Amino acid sequence: MNPYLAGFLLGLVLLAAFVISGRGLGASGAAKDLLVTTVGSVAPDYAEKSTFYAEYFTPGSPMKSWLVFLLAGVIVGSFFSGAISGRLGFKTEHGPKITPGTRLVFSLAGGLLFGLGAQFGRGCTSGAALSGMAVLSTGGILTMMVIFGTGYLVAYFFRKLWI
Amino acid sequence: MAPFIPQGLINPELNLFFALILGIGFGYVLEQAGFSSSRKLAGVFYGYDFVVLRVFFTAGVTAMTGLLFMSYLGWIDMGLIYINPTYLYSALTGGVIMGFGFILGGFCPGTSFVGAVIGKIDAMVFIVGMFLGIFIFGHFYNQFEPLYTGSFLGNPFIYETLGISRAWFAFMLVMVALIAFAFTQMIEDRVNKTDARVIQQRPSTMLPSMLLIALMFIYLFLPVERPSNLREMPPDELIEKIHNGKAFVSTHRVIHQLKNHHDKMVLIDTRDRAAYERFTLPGAIHMPPGDILARRWKAFFKRDGRPKVFFSHGSDEAMVAWMTAARAGYDNVFLMDGGLNAMFEELFIRELPDTTAYDLQKRSTARFLRDARTFFLEGGAAASTRENRPVLIAPEQSEVIPVIGGC
Amino acid sequence: MNNQQLNAGALIFFGVFILPLVFNWLTCECYKTSNRQVVQKISETGYINYEELQTLLNNNETKGFLILDVRPHHIYKEGHLHGAVNVPFTELREKQHRKTLKTSNPIIIYSDEQKLSVAAQVMLLGQGYDGVFVIPGGYESIRAFAIDNFVPARAFYNEDKAMFDYPRFMKLDPVQAERKAPGIFAIPGAEDITPVPGGC
Incomplete structure (x- = not known):
């Protein structure tokens, strides 16, 4: 799809989220809700010790949160899109100079960092950066600039991963 | 007017249903834009593919323009909208960590779910990593808390922080975005050594750009607040x-x-x-x-x-x-x-x-x-x-009704 | 890369915001100043007291001001301040007076009742005029204490000042009297900013 058209449509979805629910889109929040629920049910003794898991013990299951449902929609929507465009299929994408194994190791590391960073930034590229930019929030735009700024600063050192 | 659910115009029970619908749109657009591919996403840092920047900025600018005009026309009450809070050092730390994560992992949380759904194994591993990361944050939460909740600056807007008017900031943001689009296209063509004929045949984005500039230009000359609206008594x-x-x-x-x-x-x-x-x-x-x-x-x-x-x-x-x-x-x-x-x-x-x-x-x-x-x-x-103490007929306890499960 | 959908989308997006703007501009020529700004301007401008009025009228050099009589025509004809222009309250928005009002600054309003002058003032500020003042009191008292013979004791006369020591007449419940500002923040759930959960 034309990236500008895709962006325009994404903008309309974001606008609709603001108009209907008064909030932007987000992805990492759902991951947090999922984790909190899992840890809370598997190891309640452990969860009780940290205020981070307090949400699990307050009434209203975090699994019924807005973001979890949004994520469920994302899964449905992207599967649908992948299916009609014929992009379904197991595959590991990696740069020409690395093996799939290396790629998976770095993918795990990247995911770990992103999961950690999204907690500090109170949102990921969609929750903080994109939605923050739409409402012109200082925090959101700051986070966005730092994410991409850091990316560009360190891109040179990790170039073997991608090109 | 909008936002419908915080205003109580739509049954809050339906909020989750709308979340699902919005999510479907979100996921569909992300996948269609090619965000399920980590190579494509990482391209933004190496100049061979700027699709992330295009989609991201177009979406941000579209939503921003929409919100500005809807707010001006009185269709949406910006006071009821979630504005990201600003915790300065926490945001900076998070941004740096996420920057590294982006380069290493090649995904961001939203796109990793999209990639995993259509079968990208690296995306699935990324998600596992992400859960680990959140778990680590949770484990050391008590140590992180001072940083996480410190340096709270409220919910400021960027134009307030910079001390310029909202209209000017929005106008400049749009101009920067458009210039960035043209500039990155040039870089991309040079890096990929795109054939000159392909470049020539590329359809023009003149009309949407001009319309966007026109909208922002008009916004620049609108008074800060609409002098009168149809709800007012003549x-x-x-x-x-x-x-x-x-x-x-x-x-x-x-x-x-x-x-x-x-x-x-x-x-x-x-x-x-x-x-x-x-x-x-x-x-x-x-x-x-x-x-x-x-x-x-x-x-x-x-x-x-x-x-x-x-x-x-x-x-x-x-x-x-x-x-x-x-x-x-x-x-x-x-x-x-x-x-x-x-x-x-x-x-x-x-x-x-x-x-x-x-x-x-x-x-x-x-x-x-x-x-x-x-x-x-x-x-x-x-x-x-x-x-006879004054008894005000108070509005409902809270305008935003917390979503509490019924089962 | 097909651009037709993008172009169409952009045009619709543009139209959705521009058409209501144009429609609003064409149909609703009601107010020139927003409600919020009028309230703010009122707190800045307000009254012109009898002393200031004296100075203004006796100084031949000041020009451009307008003394506006907002009483009905027949009452105006029975007697009015020297140089006052008659625009009855009900005719404030009529086109024939617009030129007079536009070329004058400040506009100084009086009538039989102070509240009517204030209403006219709010109305004119809402119509986009600046520097609109009110002479406190009705025509008779202005005539008597400011024009015919200036009484310094009455210079700061204003109907909207407290004339009595109210608590002396109407005893209140001491609890109520001591309670500071009840009501203001007493409405639960109606704070200025309603917290919206969000973020991720």
Whole structure:
């Protein structure tokens, strides 16, 4: 799809989220809700010790949160899109100079960092950066600039991963 | 108007359903844009594919423009919208960590889910990593907490932080985005050594860019606040209501309410704070003219069905208050004719009219005033306030109804 | 890369916001100043007291001001301040007076009742005029204490000042009297900013 058209449509979805629910889109929040629920049910003794898991013990299951449902929609929507465009299929994408194994190791590391960073930034590229930019929030735009700024600063050192 | 669910226009139970629908749109667009591929995503840092930047900025600018205009046209109440809070150092730390994560992992949380769904194994591993990362954060939460909740700056807007007007910031953001689009296209073509013919055949994005610039240009010249909107009462109607006296409530009616402990009208004191604290009519609430348009009173004006009566010493401040409230489209508002001065003069100063007058109406008025004078001089107002505390018909406990599961 | 959908989308997006703007501009020529700004301006301008009025009228050099009589025509004809222009309250928005009002600054309003002058003032500020003042009191009292013979004691006369010591007449419940500012923040759930949960 034309990236500008895709962006325009994404903008309309974001606008609709603001108009209907008064909030932007987000992805990492759902991951947090999922984790909190899992840890809370598997190891309640452990969860009780940290205020981070307090949400699990307050009434209203975090699994019924807005973001979890949004994520469920994302899964449905992207599967649908992948299916009609014929992009379904197991595959590991990696740069020409690395093996799939290396790629998976770095993918795990990247995911770990992103999961950690999204907690500090109170949102990921969609929750903080994109939605923050739409409402012109200082925090959101700051986070966005730092994410991409850091990316560009360190891109040179990790170039073997991608090109 | 919007946002529908915080305003209570749509059943909050449906919020999750809409989340699902929005999510489907979100996921579909992300996948269609090619965000399921980590190579494509990482391309933004190496110049071979700028699709992330294009989609991201177009989406941000579209939503921003939409919000700005909807807010100007009064279609959306920006006060009810979630504005990301700013925790300075936490945001900086998070941004740096996420920057590294992006380069290493090649995904961001949203796109990793999209990739995993269509079968990208690296995306699935990324998600596992992400859960680990959140778990680590949770494990060391007590250590991280000072950083996480420190340096809180509130929910500022970027244009406030920079000290420029909203319209100018939005205009510049749009211009920067458009320039970035053109510039990155050039870089991408150079890095990929794109054939000149392909570049020439590329369809023009002139029209959307021009429309966007036009929108922002118009926004630049709009006044900060729309001078009038369709919900407001037309000025001729205001003039008419004052002219034929429909705006006024007589002092007698107010006296009647106070004396009989009725709670049929809400009395609103529009004088300054000092005067209000020194004395006010029993049961009156305080609301200077400058406060009337504040959001916290909106629900009161809209939902409390009783007549609302403004009063001041004379009638001036009450008149300003009445005109503001009536113009804002609040129904059932009045002002006390003559204010406290006229009321007290009639109650306590002026010679009592003849209670034996032949005219029935005059006689009953005279009796009414005589009884009221005795009543208030004997401290009846005190009893009235004790027994009849002002009970405002409060709006619902919270406008945003927390979503609590029913199973 | 097909651009037709994008172009169409952009045009619709543009139209959705521009058409209501144009429509609003064409149909609703009601107010020139927003409600919020009027309230703010009122607190800045307000009254012109009798002393200032004296100075203004006696100084031949000041020009451009307008004394506006907002009483009905027949009352105006019975007697009015020297140089006052008659625009009845109900005719404030009529086109024939617009030129007079536009070319004058400040505009000084009086009438029989102070509240009517204030109403006219709010109305004119809402119509986009600046520097609109009110002479306190009605025509008779202005005539008597400011024009015919200036009484310094009455220079700061204003109907909207407290004329009595109210608590002396109407005793209130001491609890109520001491309670500072009840009502203001007493509405639960109606705070200025409603917290919206969000973020991730």
